Amino acid sequence: MESSYFNNIVNSEYSRKNDGRIEYGTAGFRTKSDILEHVLYRMGLLAVLRSKAKKAAIGLMITASHNLEPDNGIKLVDSAGEMLEVSWEMIATNLANVLDSDLTSMLAHISTKENIDLSIPATVIIGRDTRKSSPILLKAVLAGIKALNGNVTDLGLVTTPQLHYVVVCTNTDGAYGNPTLQGYYSKLAAVFKSIRGTEINNGKYISRLQLDAANGVGAIAVREFQRYLKDVLDIKLFNDGSGDLNYMCGADYVKVQQTLPLNIPSEKSVRCVSIDGDADRVVYFYIDGNNKFHLLDGDRIATLVAAYFKELLETSGLSLQLGLVQTAYANGGSTDYISNVLKVPVACVPTGVKHLHKKALEFDIGVYFEANGHGTVIFKDTAKDAIKNHAKNEILSTTQRVASSKLKDVTDLINETVGDALSDMLLVETILHTKGWDVIEWERSYNDLPNRQLKVRVKDRNIITTTNAERHCLTPVCLQEEIDKIVSKYSRGRSFVRPSGTEDIIRVYAECESSSDVNRLAVEVASLVY
Ligand code: NG1
Numbered sequence: 001m002e003s004s005y006f007n008n009i010v011n012s013e014y015s016r017k018n019d020g021r022i023e024y025g026t027a028g029f030r031t032k033s034d035i036l037e038h039v040l041y042r043m044g045l046l047a048v049l050r051s052k053a054k055k056a057a058i059g060l061m062i063t064a065s066h067n068l069e070p071d072n073g074i075k076l077v078d079s080a081g082e083m084l085e086v087s088w089e090m091i092a093t094n095l096a097n098v099l100d101s102d103l104t105s106m107l108a109h110i111s112t113k114e115n116i117d118l119s120i121p122a123t124v125i126i127g128r129d130t131r132k133s134s135p136i137l138l139k140a141v142l143a144g145i146k147a148l149n150g151n152v153t154d155l156g157l158v159t160t161p162q163l164h165y166v167v168v169c170t171n172t173d174g175a176y177g178n179p180t181l182q183g184y185y186s187k188l189a190a191v192f193k194s195i196r197g198t199e200i201n202n203g204k205y206i207s208r209l210q211l212d213a214a215n216g217v218g219a220i221a222v223r224e225f226q227r228y229l230k231d232v233l234d235i236k237l238f239n240d241g242s243g244d245l246n247y248m249c250g251a252d253y254v255k256v257q258q259t260l261p262l263n264i265p266s267e268k269s270v271r272c273v274s275i276d277g278d279a280d281r282v283v284y285f286y287i288d289g290n291n292k293f294h295l296l297d298g299d300r301i302a303t304l305v306a307a308y309f310k311e312l313l314e315t316s317g318l319s320l321q322l323g324l325v326q327t328a329y330a331n332g333g334s335t336d337y338i339s340n341v342l343k344v345p346v347a348c349v350p351t352g353v354k355h356l357h358k359k360a361l362e363f364d365i366g367v368y369f370e371a372n373g374h375g376t377v378i379f380k381d382t383a384k385d386a387i388k389n390h391a392k393n394e395i396l397s398t399t400q401r402v403a404s405s406k407l408k409d410v411t412d413l414i415n416e417t418v419g420d421a422l423s424d425m426l427l428v429e430t431i432l433h434t435k436g437w438d439v440i441e442w443e444r445s446y447n448d449l450p451n452r453q454l455k456v457r458v459k460d461r462n463i464i465t466t467t468n469a470e471r472h473c474l475t476p477v478c479l480q481e482e483i484d485k486i487v488s489k490y491s492r493g494r495s496f497v498r499p500s501g502t503e504d505i506i507r508v509y510a511e512c513e514s515s516s517d518v519n520r521l522a523v524e525v526a527s528l529v530y
């Protein structure tokens with residue numbers, strides 16, 4: 001069957017028109033949209049094979065997340081809603097780069113090597129962001145899926161986490177929720193409302209926030225939440241899609257530039273939220289009475305969430321192992337706080353959600369966040385059962401019972417499949433509401449060390465290789481020694497360099513005690529890699 005099955009697969013409309021190599025990186029394929037059509041066609045083909053291999057529905061998201069409008073990209077979502085299995089990343093890269101003349105034989109090779117039963121039906125669930133190039137790329141994907149007779153569920157304009165959610169719900173026969181957008185909104189909104197009860201405000205917490213949607217697809221989802229939550233949470237929407245995507249706005253801009261996004265009114269002490277172009281990252285910020293900008297990033301969200309879970313576990317008397325996973329970009333202030341004050345085990349892994357997710361699976365309850373605001377909480381099945389059963393335990397005291405059922409409700413508010421800006425936001429809002437905290441109280445738990453990120457353009461970023469969760473350079477030889485020398489001059493100094501997986505640059509990170517020195521530290525280290 002195999003050789004004939006892949007006949008007529010080469011489609012002249014989607015022939016490979018350039019020689020440049022493209023790689024399936026931490027965020028799938030991502031580059032200028034005008035050189036992506038053949039890649040998207042081929043990913044349509046691959047998604048059908050992956051679906052047959054897993055005997056389940058597979059997701060495809062067309063997005064370039066926080067990148068500017070001219071870029072686009074595609075990532076595959078595996079059957080349990082997680083990122084594509086690592087061994088298939090290489091298969092995807094090979095398929096994207098093969099000559100048209102070898103496409104048929106490579107598909108046959110993949111299906112033999114992966115032992116794929118081609119008679120099994122395939123389903124591919126597709127989502128896309130609001131980029132102007134997305135419809136053309138969608139057409140290419142659809143052509144690929146159709147060429148191998150796959151079935152398609154096209155969700156249209158959705159956030160990346162919504163696509164992950166629908167894939168999981170589809171493959172678990174609805175046990176995780178209804179596999180529709182309506183299922184997504186109603187599940188999260190219902191839990192959010194039921195936890196909040198009738199008390200809309202509490203203590204210093206006021207149920208109002210300003211949200212910068214990066215002019216991306218998240219704005220559509222926010223409008224839906226405005227409808228679902230209109231009586232309990234007042235969300236003022238900015239950068240709602242009428243301006244340029246991710247241009248001087250969105251979570252990445254706010255995190256890296258540490259400044260207000262365009263269009264957000266600088267109202268003193270008002271909680272503000274920025275999400276990115278596909279709504280899988282979220283950061284908070286506010287302006288104080290002196291017009292100073294304060295950022296509450298992924299590290300802050302992680303510590304708030306971990307502290308809350310720790311409190312609920314202790315109060316309910318439930319013994320589950322809680323752990324937190326970060327990357328080298330986590331602020332040293334947050335890591336000290338987690339280890340020394342919260343006393344929650346903390347692990348550091350290389351950049352990229354797949355690494356964080358994998359490590360978090362080792363804990364009963366694993367909280368993971370990148371400093372840029374991409375993260376979530378995941379639970380072992382046994383932990384979820386324990387939480388459910390504990391809430392029903394009759395010998396619990398009232399305090400234990402209340403904590404126990406809160407723990408259960410909060411679990412339902414989390415999109416475990418992937419970092420989800422809006423589900424994370426609802427979780428933060430829930431915790432702040434419960435504690436009666438405004439954003440200033442939240443910030444009080446620890447001090448961030450002043451920090452700076454720089455991008456350096458080099459000829460070949462891959463000359464830099466790293467180890468120890470990217471915190472030390474292996475090559476070029478002696479580079480680490482030079483970095484160490486510079487860092488040792490700064491009190492509480494820390495700095496590292498690594499090649500980006502999504503842009504053709506080297507990233508430089510620096511932090512130290514003094515805000516007036518941190519720029520100098522970053523520039524000194526950056527000058528070593530020019
Ligand atoms: P690179 O370009 O490899 O640094 C960036 C982010 C990652 C992750 C990916 C995927 C930083 C420093 N890096 O990766 O955390 O989110 O994009 O989008 O924020």
Ligand code: ZN
Nearest residue numbers: 065276278280
């Ligand atoms: Zn994103």
